[in-house]
Amino acid sequence: MKGVLLWAFASPVMGQVATITALFKPxxxxxxxxxxxxxxxxxxxxxSHPQQCEINRFFSLQVPIQFHSRAPILANHASGRQGPMFRVPAEWRDLTVIHEGTGAPQQVRIRIAGIGTRVVTDDVKKLVGGADDYQIAHNRLWGSSWVYAPAPCQFTGNGFYSPDFYEFFWRTPYAGVCAKQAKYDVPWMRYDYLDFAYELETPDPLKMASGKYTGSISYAVGPLGDFDFGDVMLPTDPMVTLDFSLDVQHTLKIDIPPGGEKFELVPAGGWQGWLQAGRKPVRLFRDQTFQISASSRFKMYIECKRWATLDCVIEDAAGRRAVELQVSVSLPNGLTDLAGQPVKHRRLQAGANNAQIFEPGFYVDSAPGVLHFEVPKNEVDWMLSASVASPYSGSVTVIWDSEI
Incomplete structure (x- = not known):
């Protein structure tokens, strides 16, 4: 009896990794x-061509993946897969990026919008049996210049050649195979790198929390892969991974005018109507302006030294009588509630659990808002019914919080 011991080895899949970073800062x-x-x-x-990329609204990356021919490319090959062909993931693909602190997901979309490389082979004049110059030799070898992209790829107008190579770059507005046919035998060929352009669709940053979001997407490289360059040209790496890092740096800034942290509540027109004519005030109030800059959701609520139900109170000097102090807020254009409604005299309540949440439709920069402080009529009537006059005082803390 013989025993057979089988050993199985697993090797990790190698690949190239490139990082894409994006920043939102209002x-x-x-x-x-x-x-x-x-x-x-x-x-x-x-x-090399920043203006072209700006016009086309895409970005490019070059990764050091080479492609080597595993067999000669024969003249007039019948199948596009037996020569230089290029199919890239030009369709939109989704990937998820995750907030590093909270784990909240957001969706990013990416498509490959262009492809290029440097095609290297023997001296092209020798391959075609002579030519007046190297540009004519390249064109004769492949039927046309590498600058002119076969459909569905599109022309960018850029190319560079030498006796034994041609650099090109094509736009890829649609998914499909872009192939060239050799008109003469090519004994060997090499692509020196993988150069590709990409377009991004990122989430609405105003609906994202501050912090970093990370995620990745991987593309298979090689025959029948995402980056498919035919059956003859084989890559030195089978995978390209794009790591994403989105940085959201929101602004929430509140400016109160000097002295605005301390004020008096008075009737409309002052106290003269009460002191001189005995007309009871309808209410006591004060409107306090502030400046707000906001680029993300935030919540507002109040904290009180003393409160009744969900409102703060102010007390007489002896601490025996207390009246309700209502606080509300009006926010500038561009800031709404979660239903998209304007915020005008919106009542604020005590405690974070009772917070009102607001969001920007666009970045609001140093726009005016108003805090409204009011003792309502029924409370004023009760204050004035006391047999002993006394000042009332108290404190309230208004909180703007970006942590939702």
């Missing part, structure tokens, strides 16, 4: 521009 010069800024250092095509 800009007072462009308050309605509620979009992320791509902060990824450009490489490849967009590094």
């Amino acid at each position: 800009d007072s010069a462009h308050p309605h521009l509620n979009k992320f800024t791509n902060t990824t250092p450009p490489s490849g095509y967009c590094q």
Whole structure:
């Protein structure tokens, strides 16, 4: 009897990793521009042709994946897969990025919007049996210049050649195979790198919490993969992974005018009507303005030294009588409640559990809001019915909190 011992080995899948970073930080010069800024250092095509990328609204990355021919490319090959062909994931794909602190998910979309490389082979004049110059030799070898993209790829107008290579870059507005046919035998060929452009669709940053969001998406590289360059050209790495890091830096800033933290509640027109004519005040109030800058949701509520139900109270000097102090807020244009309604004299209540939540439709920068403090009529009547006059005082803390 013989025993057979089988050993199984697993090798990790290798691949290239590239990082895409984007930042949202509100800009007072462009308050309605509620979009992320791509902060990824450009490489490849967009590094060399930034104006073209700005016009097309895409970005590019170059990764050091080479492709080597595993067999000669024969003249007039019948199948596009037997020569230089390019199919990239030009359709939109979704990926999830996760807030590093809370685990909250957000959706990002990406598509590959362009493809390019440097095609290297033997001296092209020798391959075609001679030519007047190298541009003609390249064109004769492949039927046309590498600058002119086969459909459905599209022309970008950029290319560079030498005796043994041609650099090109094509737009890929649609998914599909873009192939060229050799007109002469090509004994060997190499692509020196993988250069691709991408478009991003990022979430609405005004609906995201401050902090970093990370996620990734991977693409298979090779025959029948996401980046499919045919059956002859084989990659040195089978995978490209894009790591995403989105940084949200919101603003919530409140400015109260000097002296605005201490004030008196008075009737409309002052106390003269009561002191001189005995007319009871309808209410005691004070409107306090403030400036607000906000680029994300926030909540508002009050905290009281003393309160009754959900309102704060102020007390007489002896601490025996207390009256209700109502606090409400009016917010500037651009800030609404979660139903999209304007915020005018919205009542605030005591305690974080009773907070009102508001959100911006765009970045609100140093816009005026108003806090309304009021002792209502029934409470004023009770104050004035006392046999002993006394000042009333108290304190209330108004809280704007970006942590929802």
